[in-house]
Amino acid sequence: MTAFDKLMAFQRETSALGQIAGRLGWDQETVMPRGAAPQRAEEMAAIEAVLHARRSDPRVAEWLDQAAPQDEVGKAQLREIRRAYDRAVKVPADLATAIARTTSAAQGTWAQARADEDVSAFVPVLEEVVSLKRQEGEALAQGGDVYDAMVEDYEPYTTGAQIAAIFDEMRPRLVALRAAVLERPEPAALTGSFDELTQMRLTQKLAVAFGYDLNNGRVDKAVHPFSSGSGLDVRITTRTSETDPFNCFFSTIHEVGHAAYEQGIDRDYLLTPLGRGVSMGVHESQSRIYENQLGRSRAFTGWLFDQMKDAFGDFGIADADAFYATVNRVHNGYIRTEADEVQYNLHIMLRFDLERALMAGDLQVNELEAAWNDRFKADFGYAVDKPSNGCLQDVHWSVGLFGYFPTYSLGNVYAGCLYQALRAAVPGLDAQLADGDTSGATAWLREHVQQHGGLYAPREIIRRASGIEPGPEPLLDYLEQKFSGLYGL
Missing domain, CATH: 1.10.1370.30 (Neurolysin; domain 3)
Known part of the structure; x- marks a missing residue:
């Protein structure tokens, strides 16, 4: 296998695991019992730890340096892999895991606060989320604009x-x-x-x-x-x-x-x-x-x-x-x-x-x-x-x-x-x-x-x-x- 082949095989496995994480999120918002929220938070944190380790795996950088794509599609694959890798390695693993755990729990807190019309019940957990996301944004921005670094997750190349x-x-x-x-x-x-x-x-x-x-x-x-x-x-x-x-x-x-x-x-x-x-x-x-x-x-x-x-x-x-x-x-x-x-x-x-x-x-x-x-x-x-x-x-x-x-x-x-x-x-x-x-x-x-x-x-x-x-x-x-x-x- 060429470096490009190894990289793409690794990416497909990572994407498959990401789909599993997404399915956990779907389940949480549709049919998951309300009482399962604390356990789901730990499950989401565990899978995020695995995903972050793969996304920041040093082998990805090696394969990127060695890969020689033959066409427009291959070049685009490398562009997107490199962009994701450069972002992943800037975020500490424990921070990525903490964000996954906290946001999973926060979703349930928000839903209950919304049903109860009680902003005060949501403020403490939102403060945690905002603090963690600011830390992530600062890590990604590396001295630049924190909000720009966050927008990049959803609309690349836009400020x-x-x-x-x-x-x-x-x-x-x-x-x-x-x-x-x-x-x-x-x-x-x-x-x-x-x-x-x-x-x-x-x-x-x-x-x-x-x-x-x-x-x-x-x-x-x-x-x-x-x-x-x-x-x-x-x-x-x-x-x-x-x-x-x-x-x-x-x-x-x-x-x-x-x-x-x-x-x-x-x-x-x-x-x-x-x-x-x-x-x-x-x-x-x-x-x-x-x-x-x-x-x-x-x-x-x-x-x-x-x-x-x-x-x-x-x-x-x-x-x-x-x-x-x-x-x-x-x-x-x-x-x-x-x-x-x-x-x-x-x-x-x-x-x-x-x-x-x-x-x-x-x-x-x-x-x-x-x-x-x-x-x-x-x-x-x-x-x-x-x-x-x-x-x-x-x-x-x-x-x-x-x-x-x-x-x-x-x-x-x-x-x-x-x-x-x-x-x-x-x-x-x-x-x-x-x-x-x-x-x-x-x-x-x-x-x-x-x-x-x-x-x-x-x-x-x-x-x-x-x-x-x-x-x-x-x-x-x-x-x-x-x-x-x-x-x-």
Whole structure:
């Protein structure tokens, strides 16, 4: 075996162990008994110790120095292995293990605090998480910006300053559009009761309609919807509310976007660094374009309206046009995952600024609730009514995902670029979506984005697929056109 062959065999074993760790996480959020949390924390810490040892194994450096890849794919594999190795060796093993143990336990503490509306119960464990993640960020940054080092985990080759510049460009047009829309009459909201088992049956149908392969996946319920796994085992979760089936349906479509990306990657890359999505921003581009540009389109909501009538009978919305307006209703609300397209990115900007301040030490954890509430009031014009609608609503910080939140909005930006190209490439798109057929869109995304996995850097894959330099203009143009039409602006 050549050095390259030895390196790739070692990487496949490491990736397989990583998938096992991911499956433990899936189990914890779906079916694990609550009382098992302390043991699961030790299990996660144990497997992280093994993974960290492999990721920082000195043999990896030797193989990297000796490897001679013969093609573009081999060079990309080495690029990603070297990037991961250079990061792994900077983080002490005991710190990596402590983070895994603490974040596993913190997830359960967050869920209970959220249910109890008790921020004080969550503050001590979040302080531990923040302290550990700061230590990790300092180790990775080696004198540079701690938050930049964290962003690198989720959006390689991107800095906090670059993200802030994109957000500064987006904010004025988003705020102006929101102000104009909120001056207009609000479409009717969905009311009534919707059987949750019926929601789950319809959500399975939606998952399949968007190309999710249930032979290699499954749909379960969790407190916070997520997608887990890659390759031949890619699972998603959703959640139900008796009064809000849209939460279930569009969470499912969103997570199917993530899952379809992983299922669509070239199988030759299975269990290698290229065998997963290249970044969370590109991942979010898939979930957001599935959920919004496709799932909330006039064409597709017409089909969904008929499906809901078949499933629930008359549910109080007169026709498909009224249903389209209801699906895309711009309204006051607290929850990021339930936010309309106009206001969603403002929720992300709030979290981005707060977590940057936490990592810089400019904001302390015991000040977070007040800082969140003040910023929310300033940005949205009304007060947070309870912690589960405020700083306890998201799971991300409890599990140490600092640097993750901005990738949601980067995903929206990338989705805007992709959708512009998609519409030009698939001229019959609306007619297909009106029949519940997403295959034209999803096949284009699979060909131009998904199959490549980690072969190209994040901005490069968007540039190749869309034909333009990634930027927020296509997204903002799409939003202004869509909501000007909906609200008669």
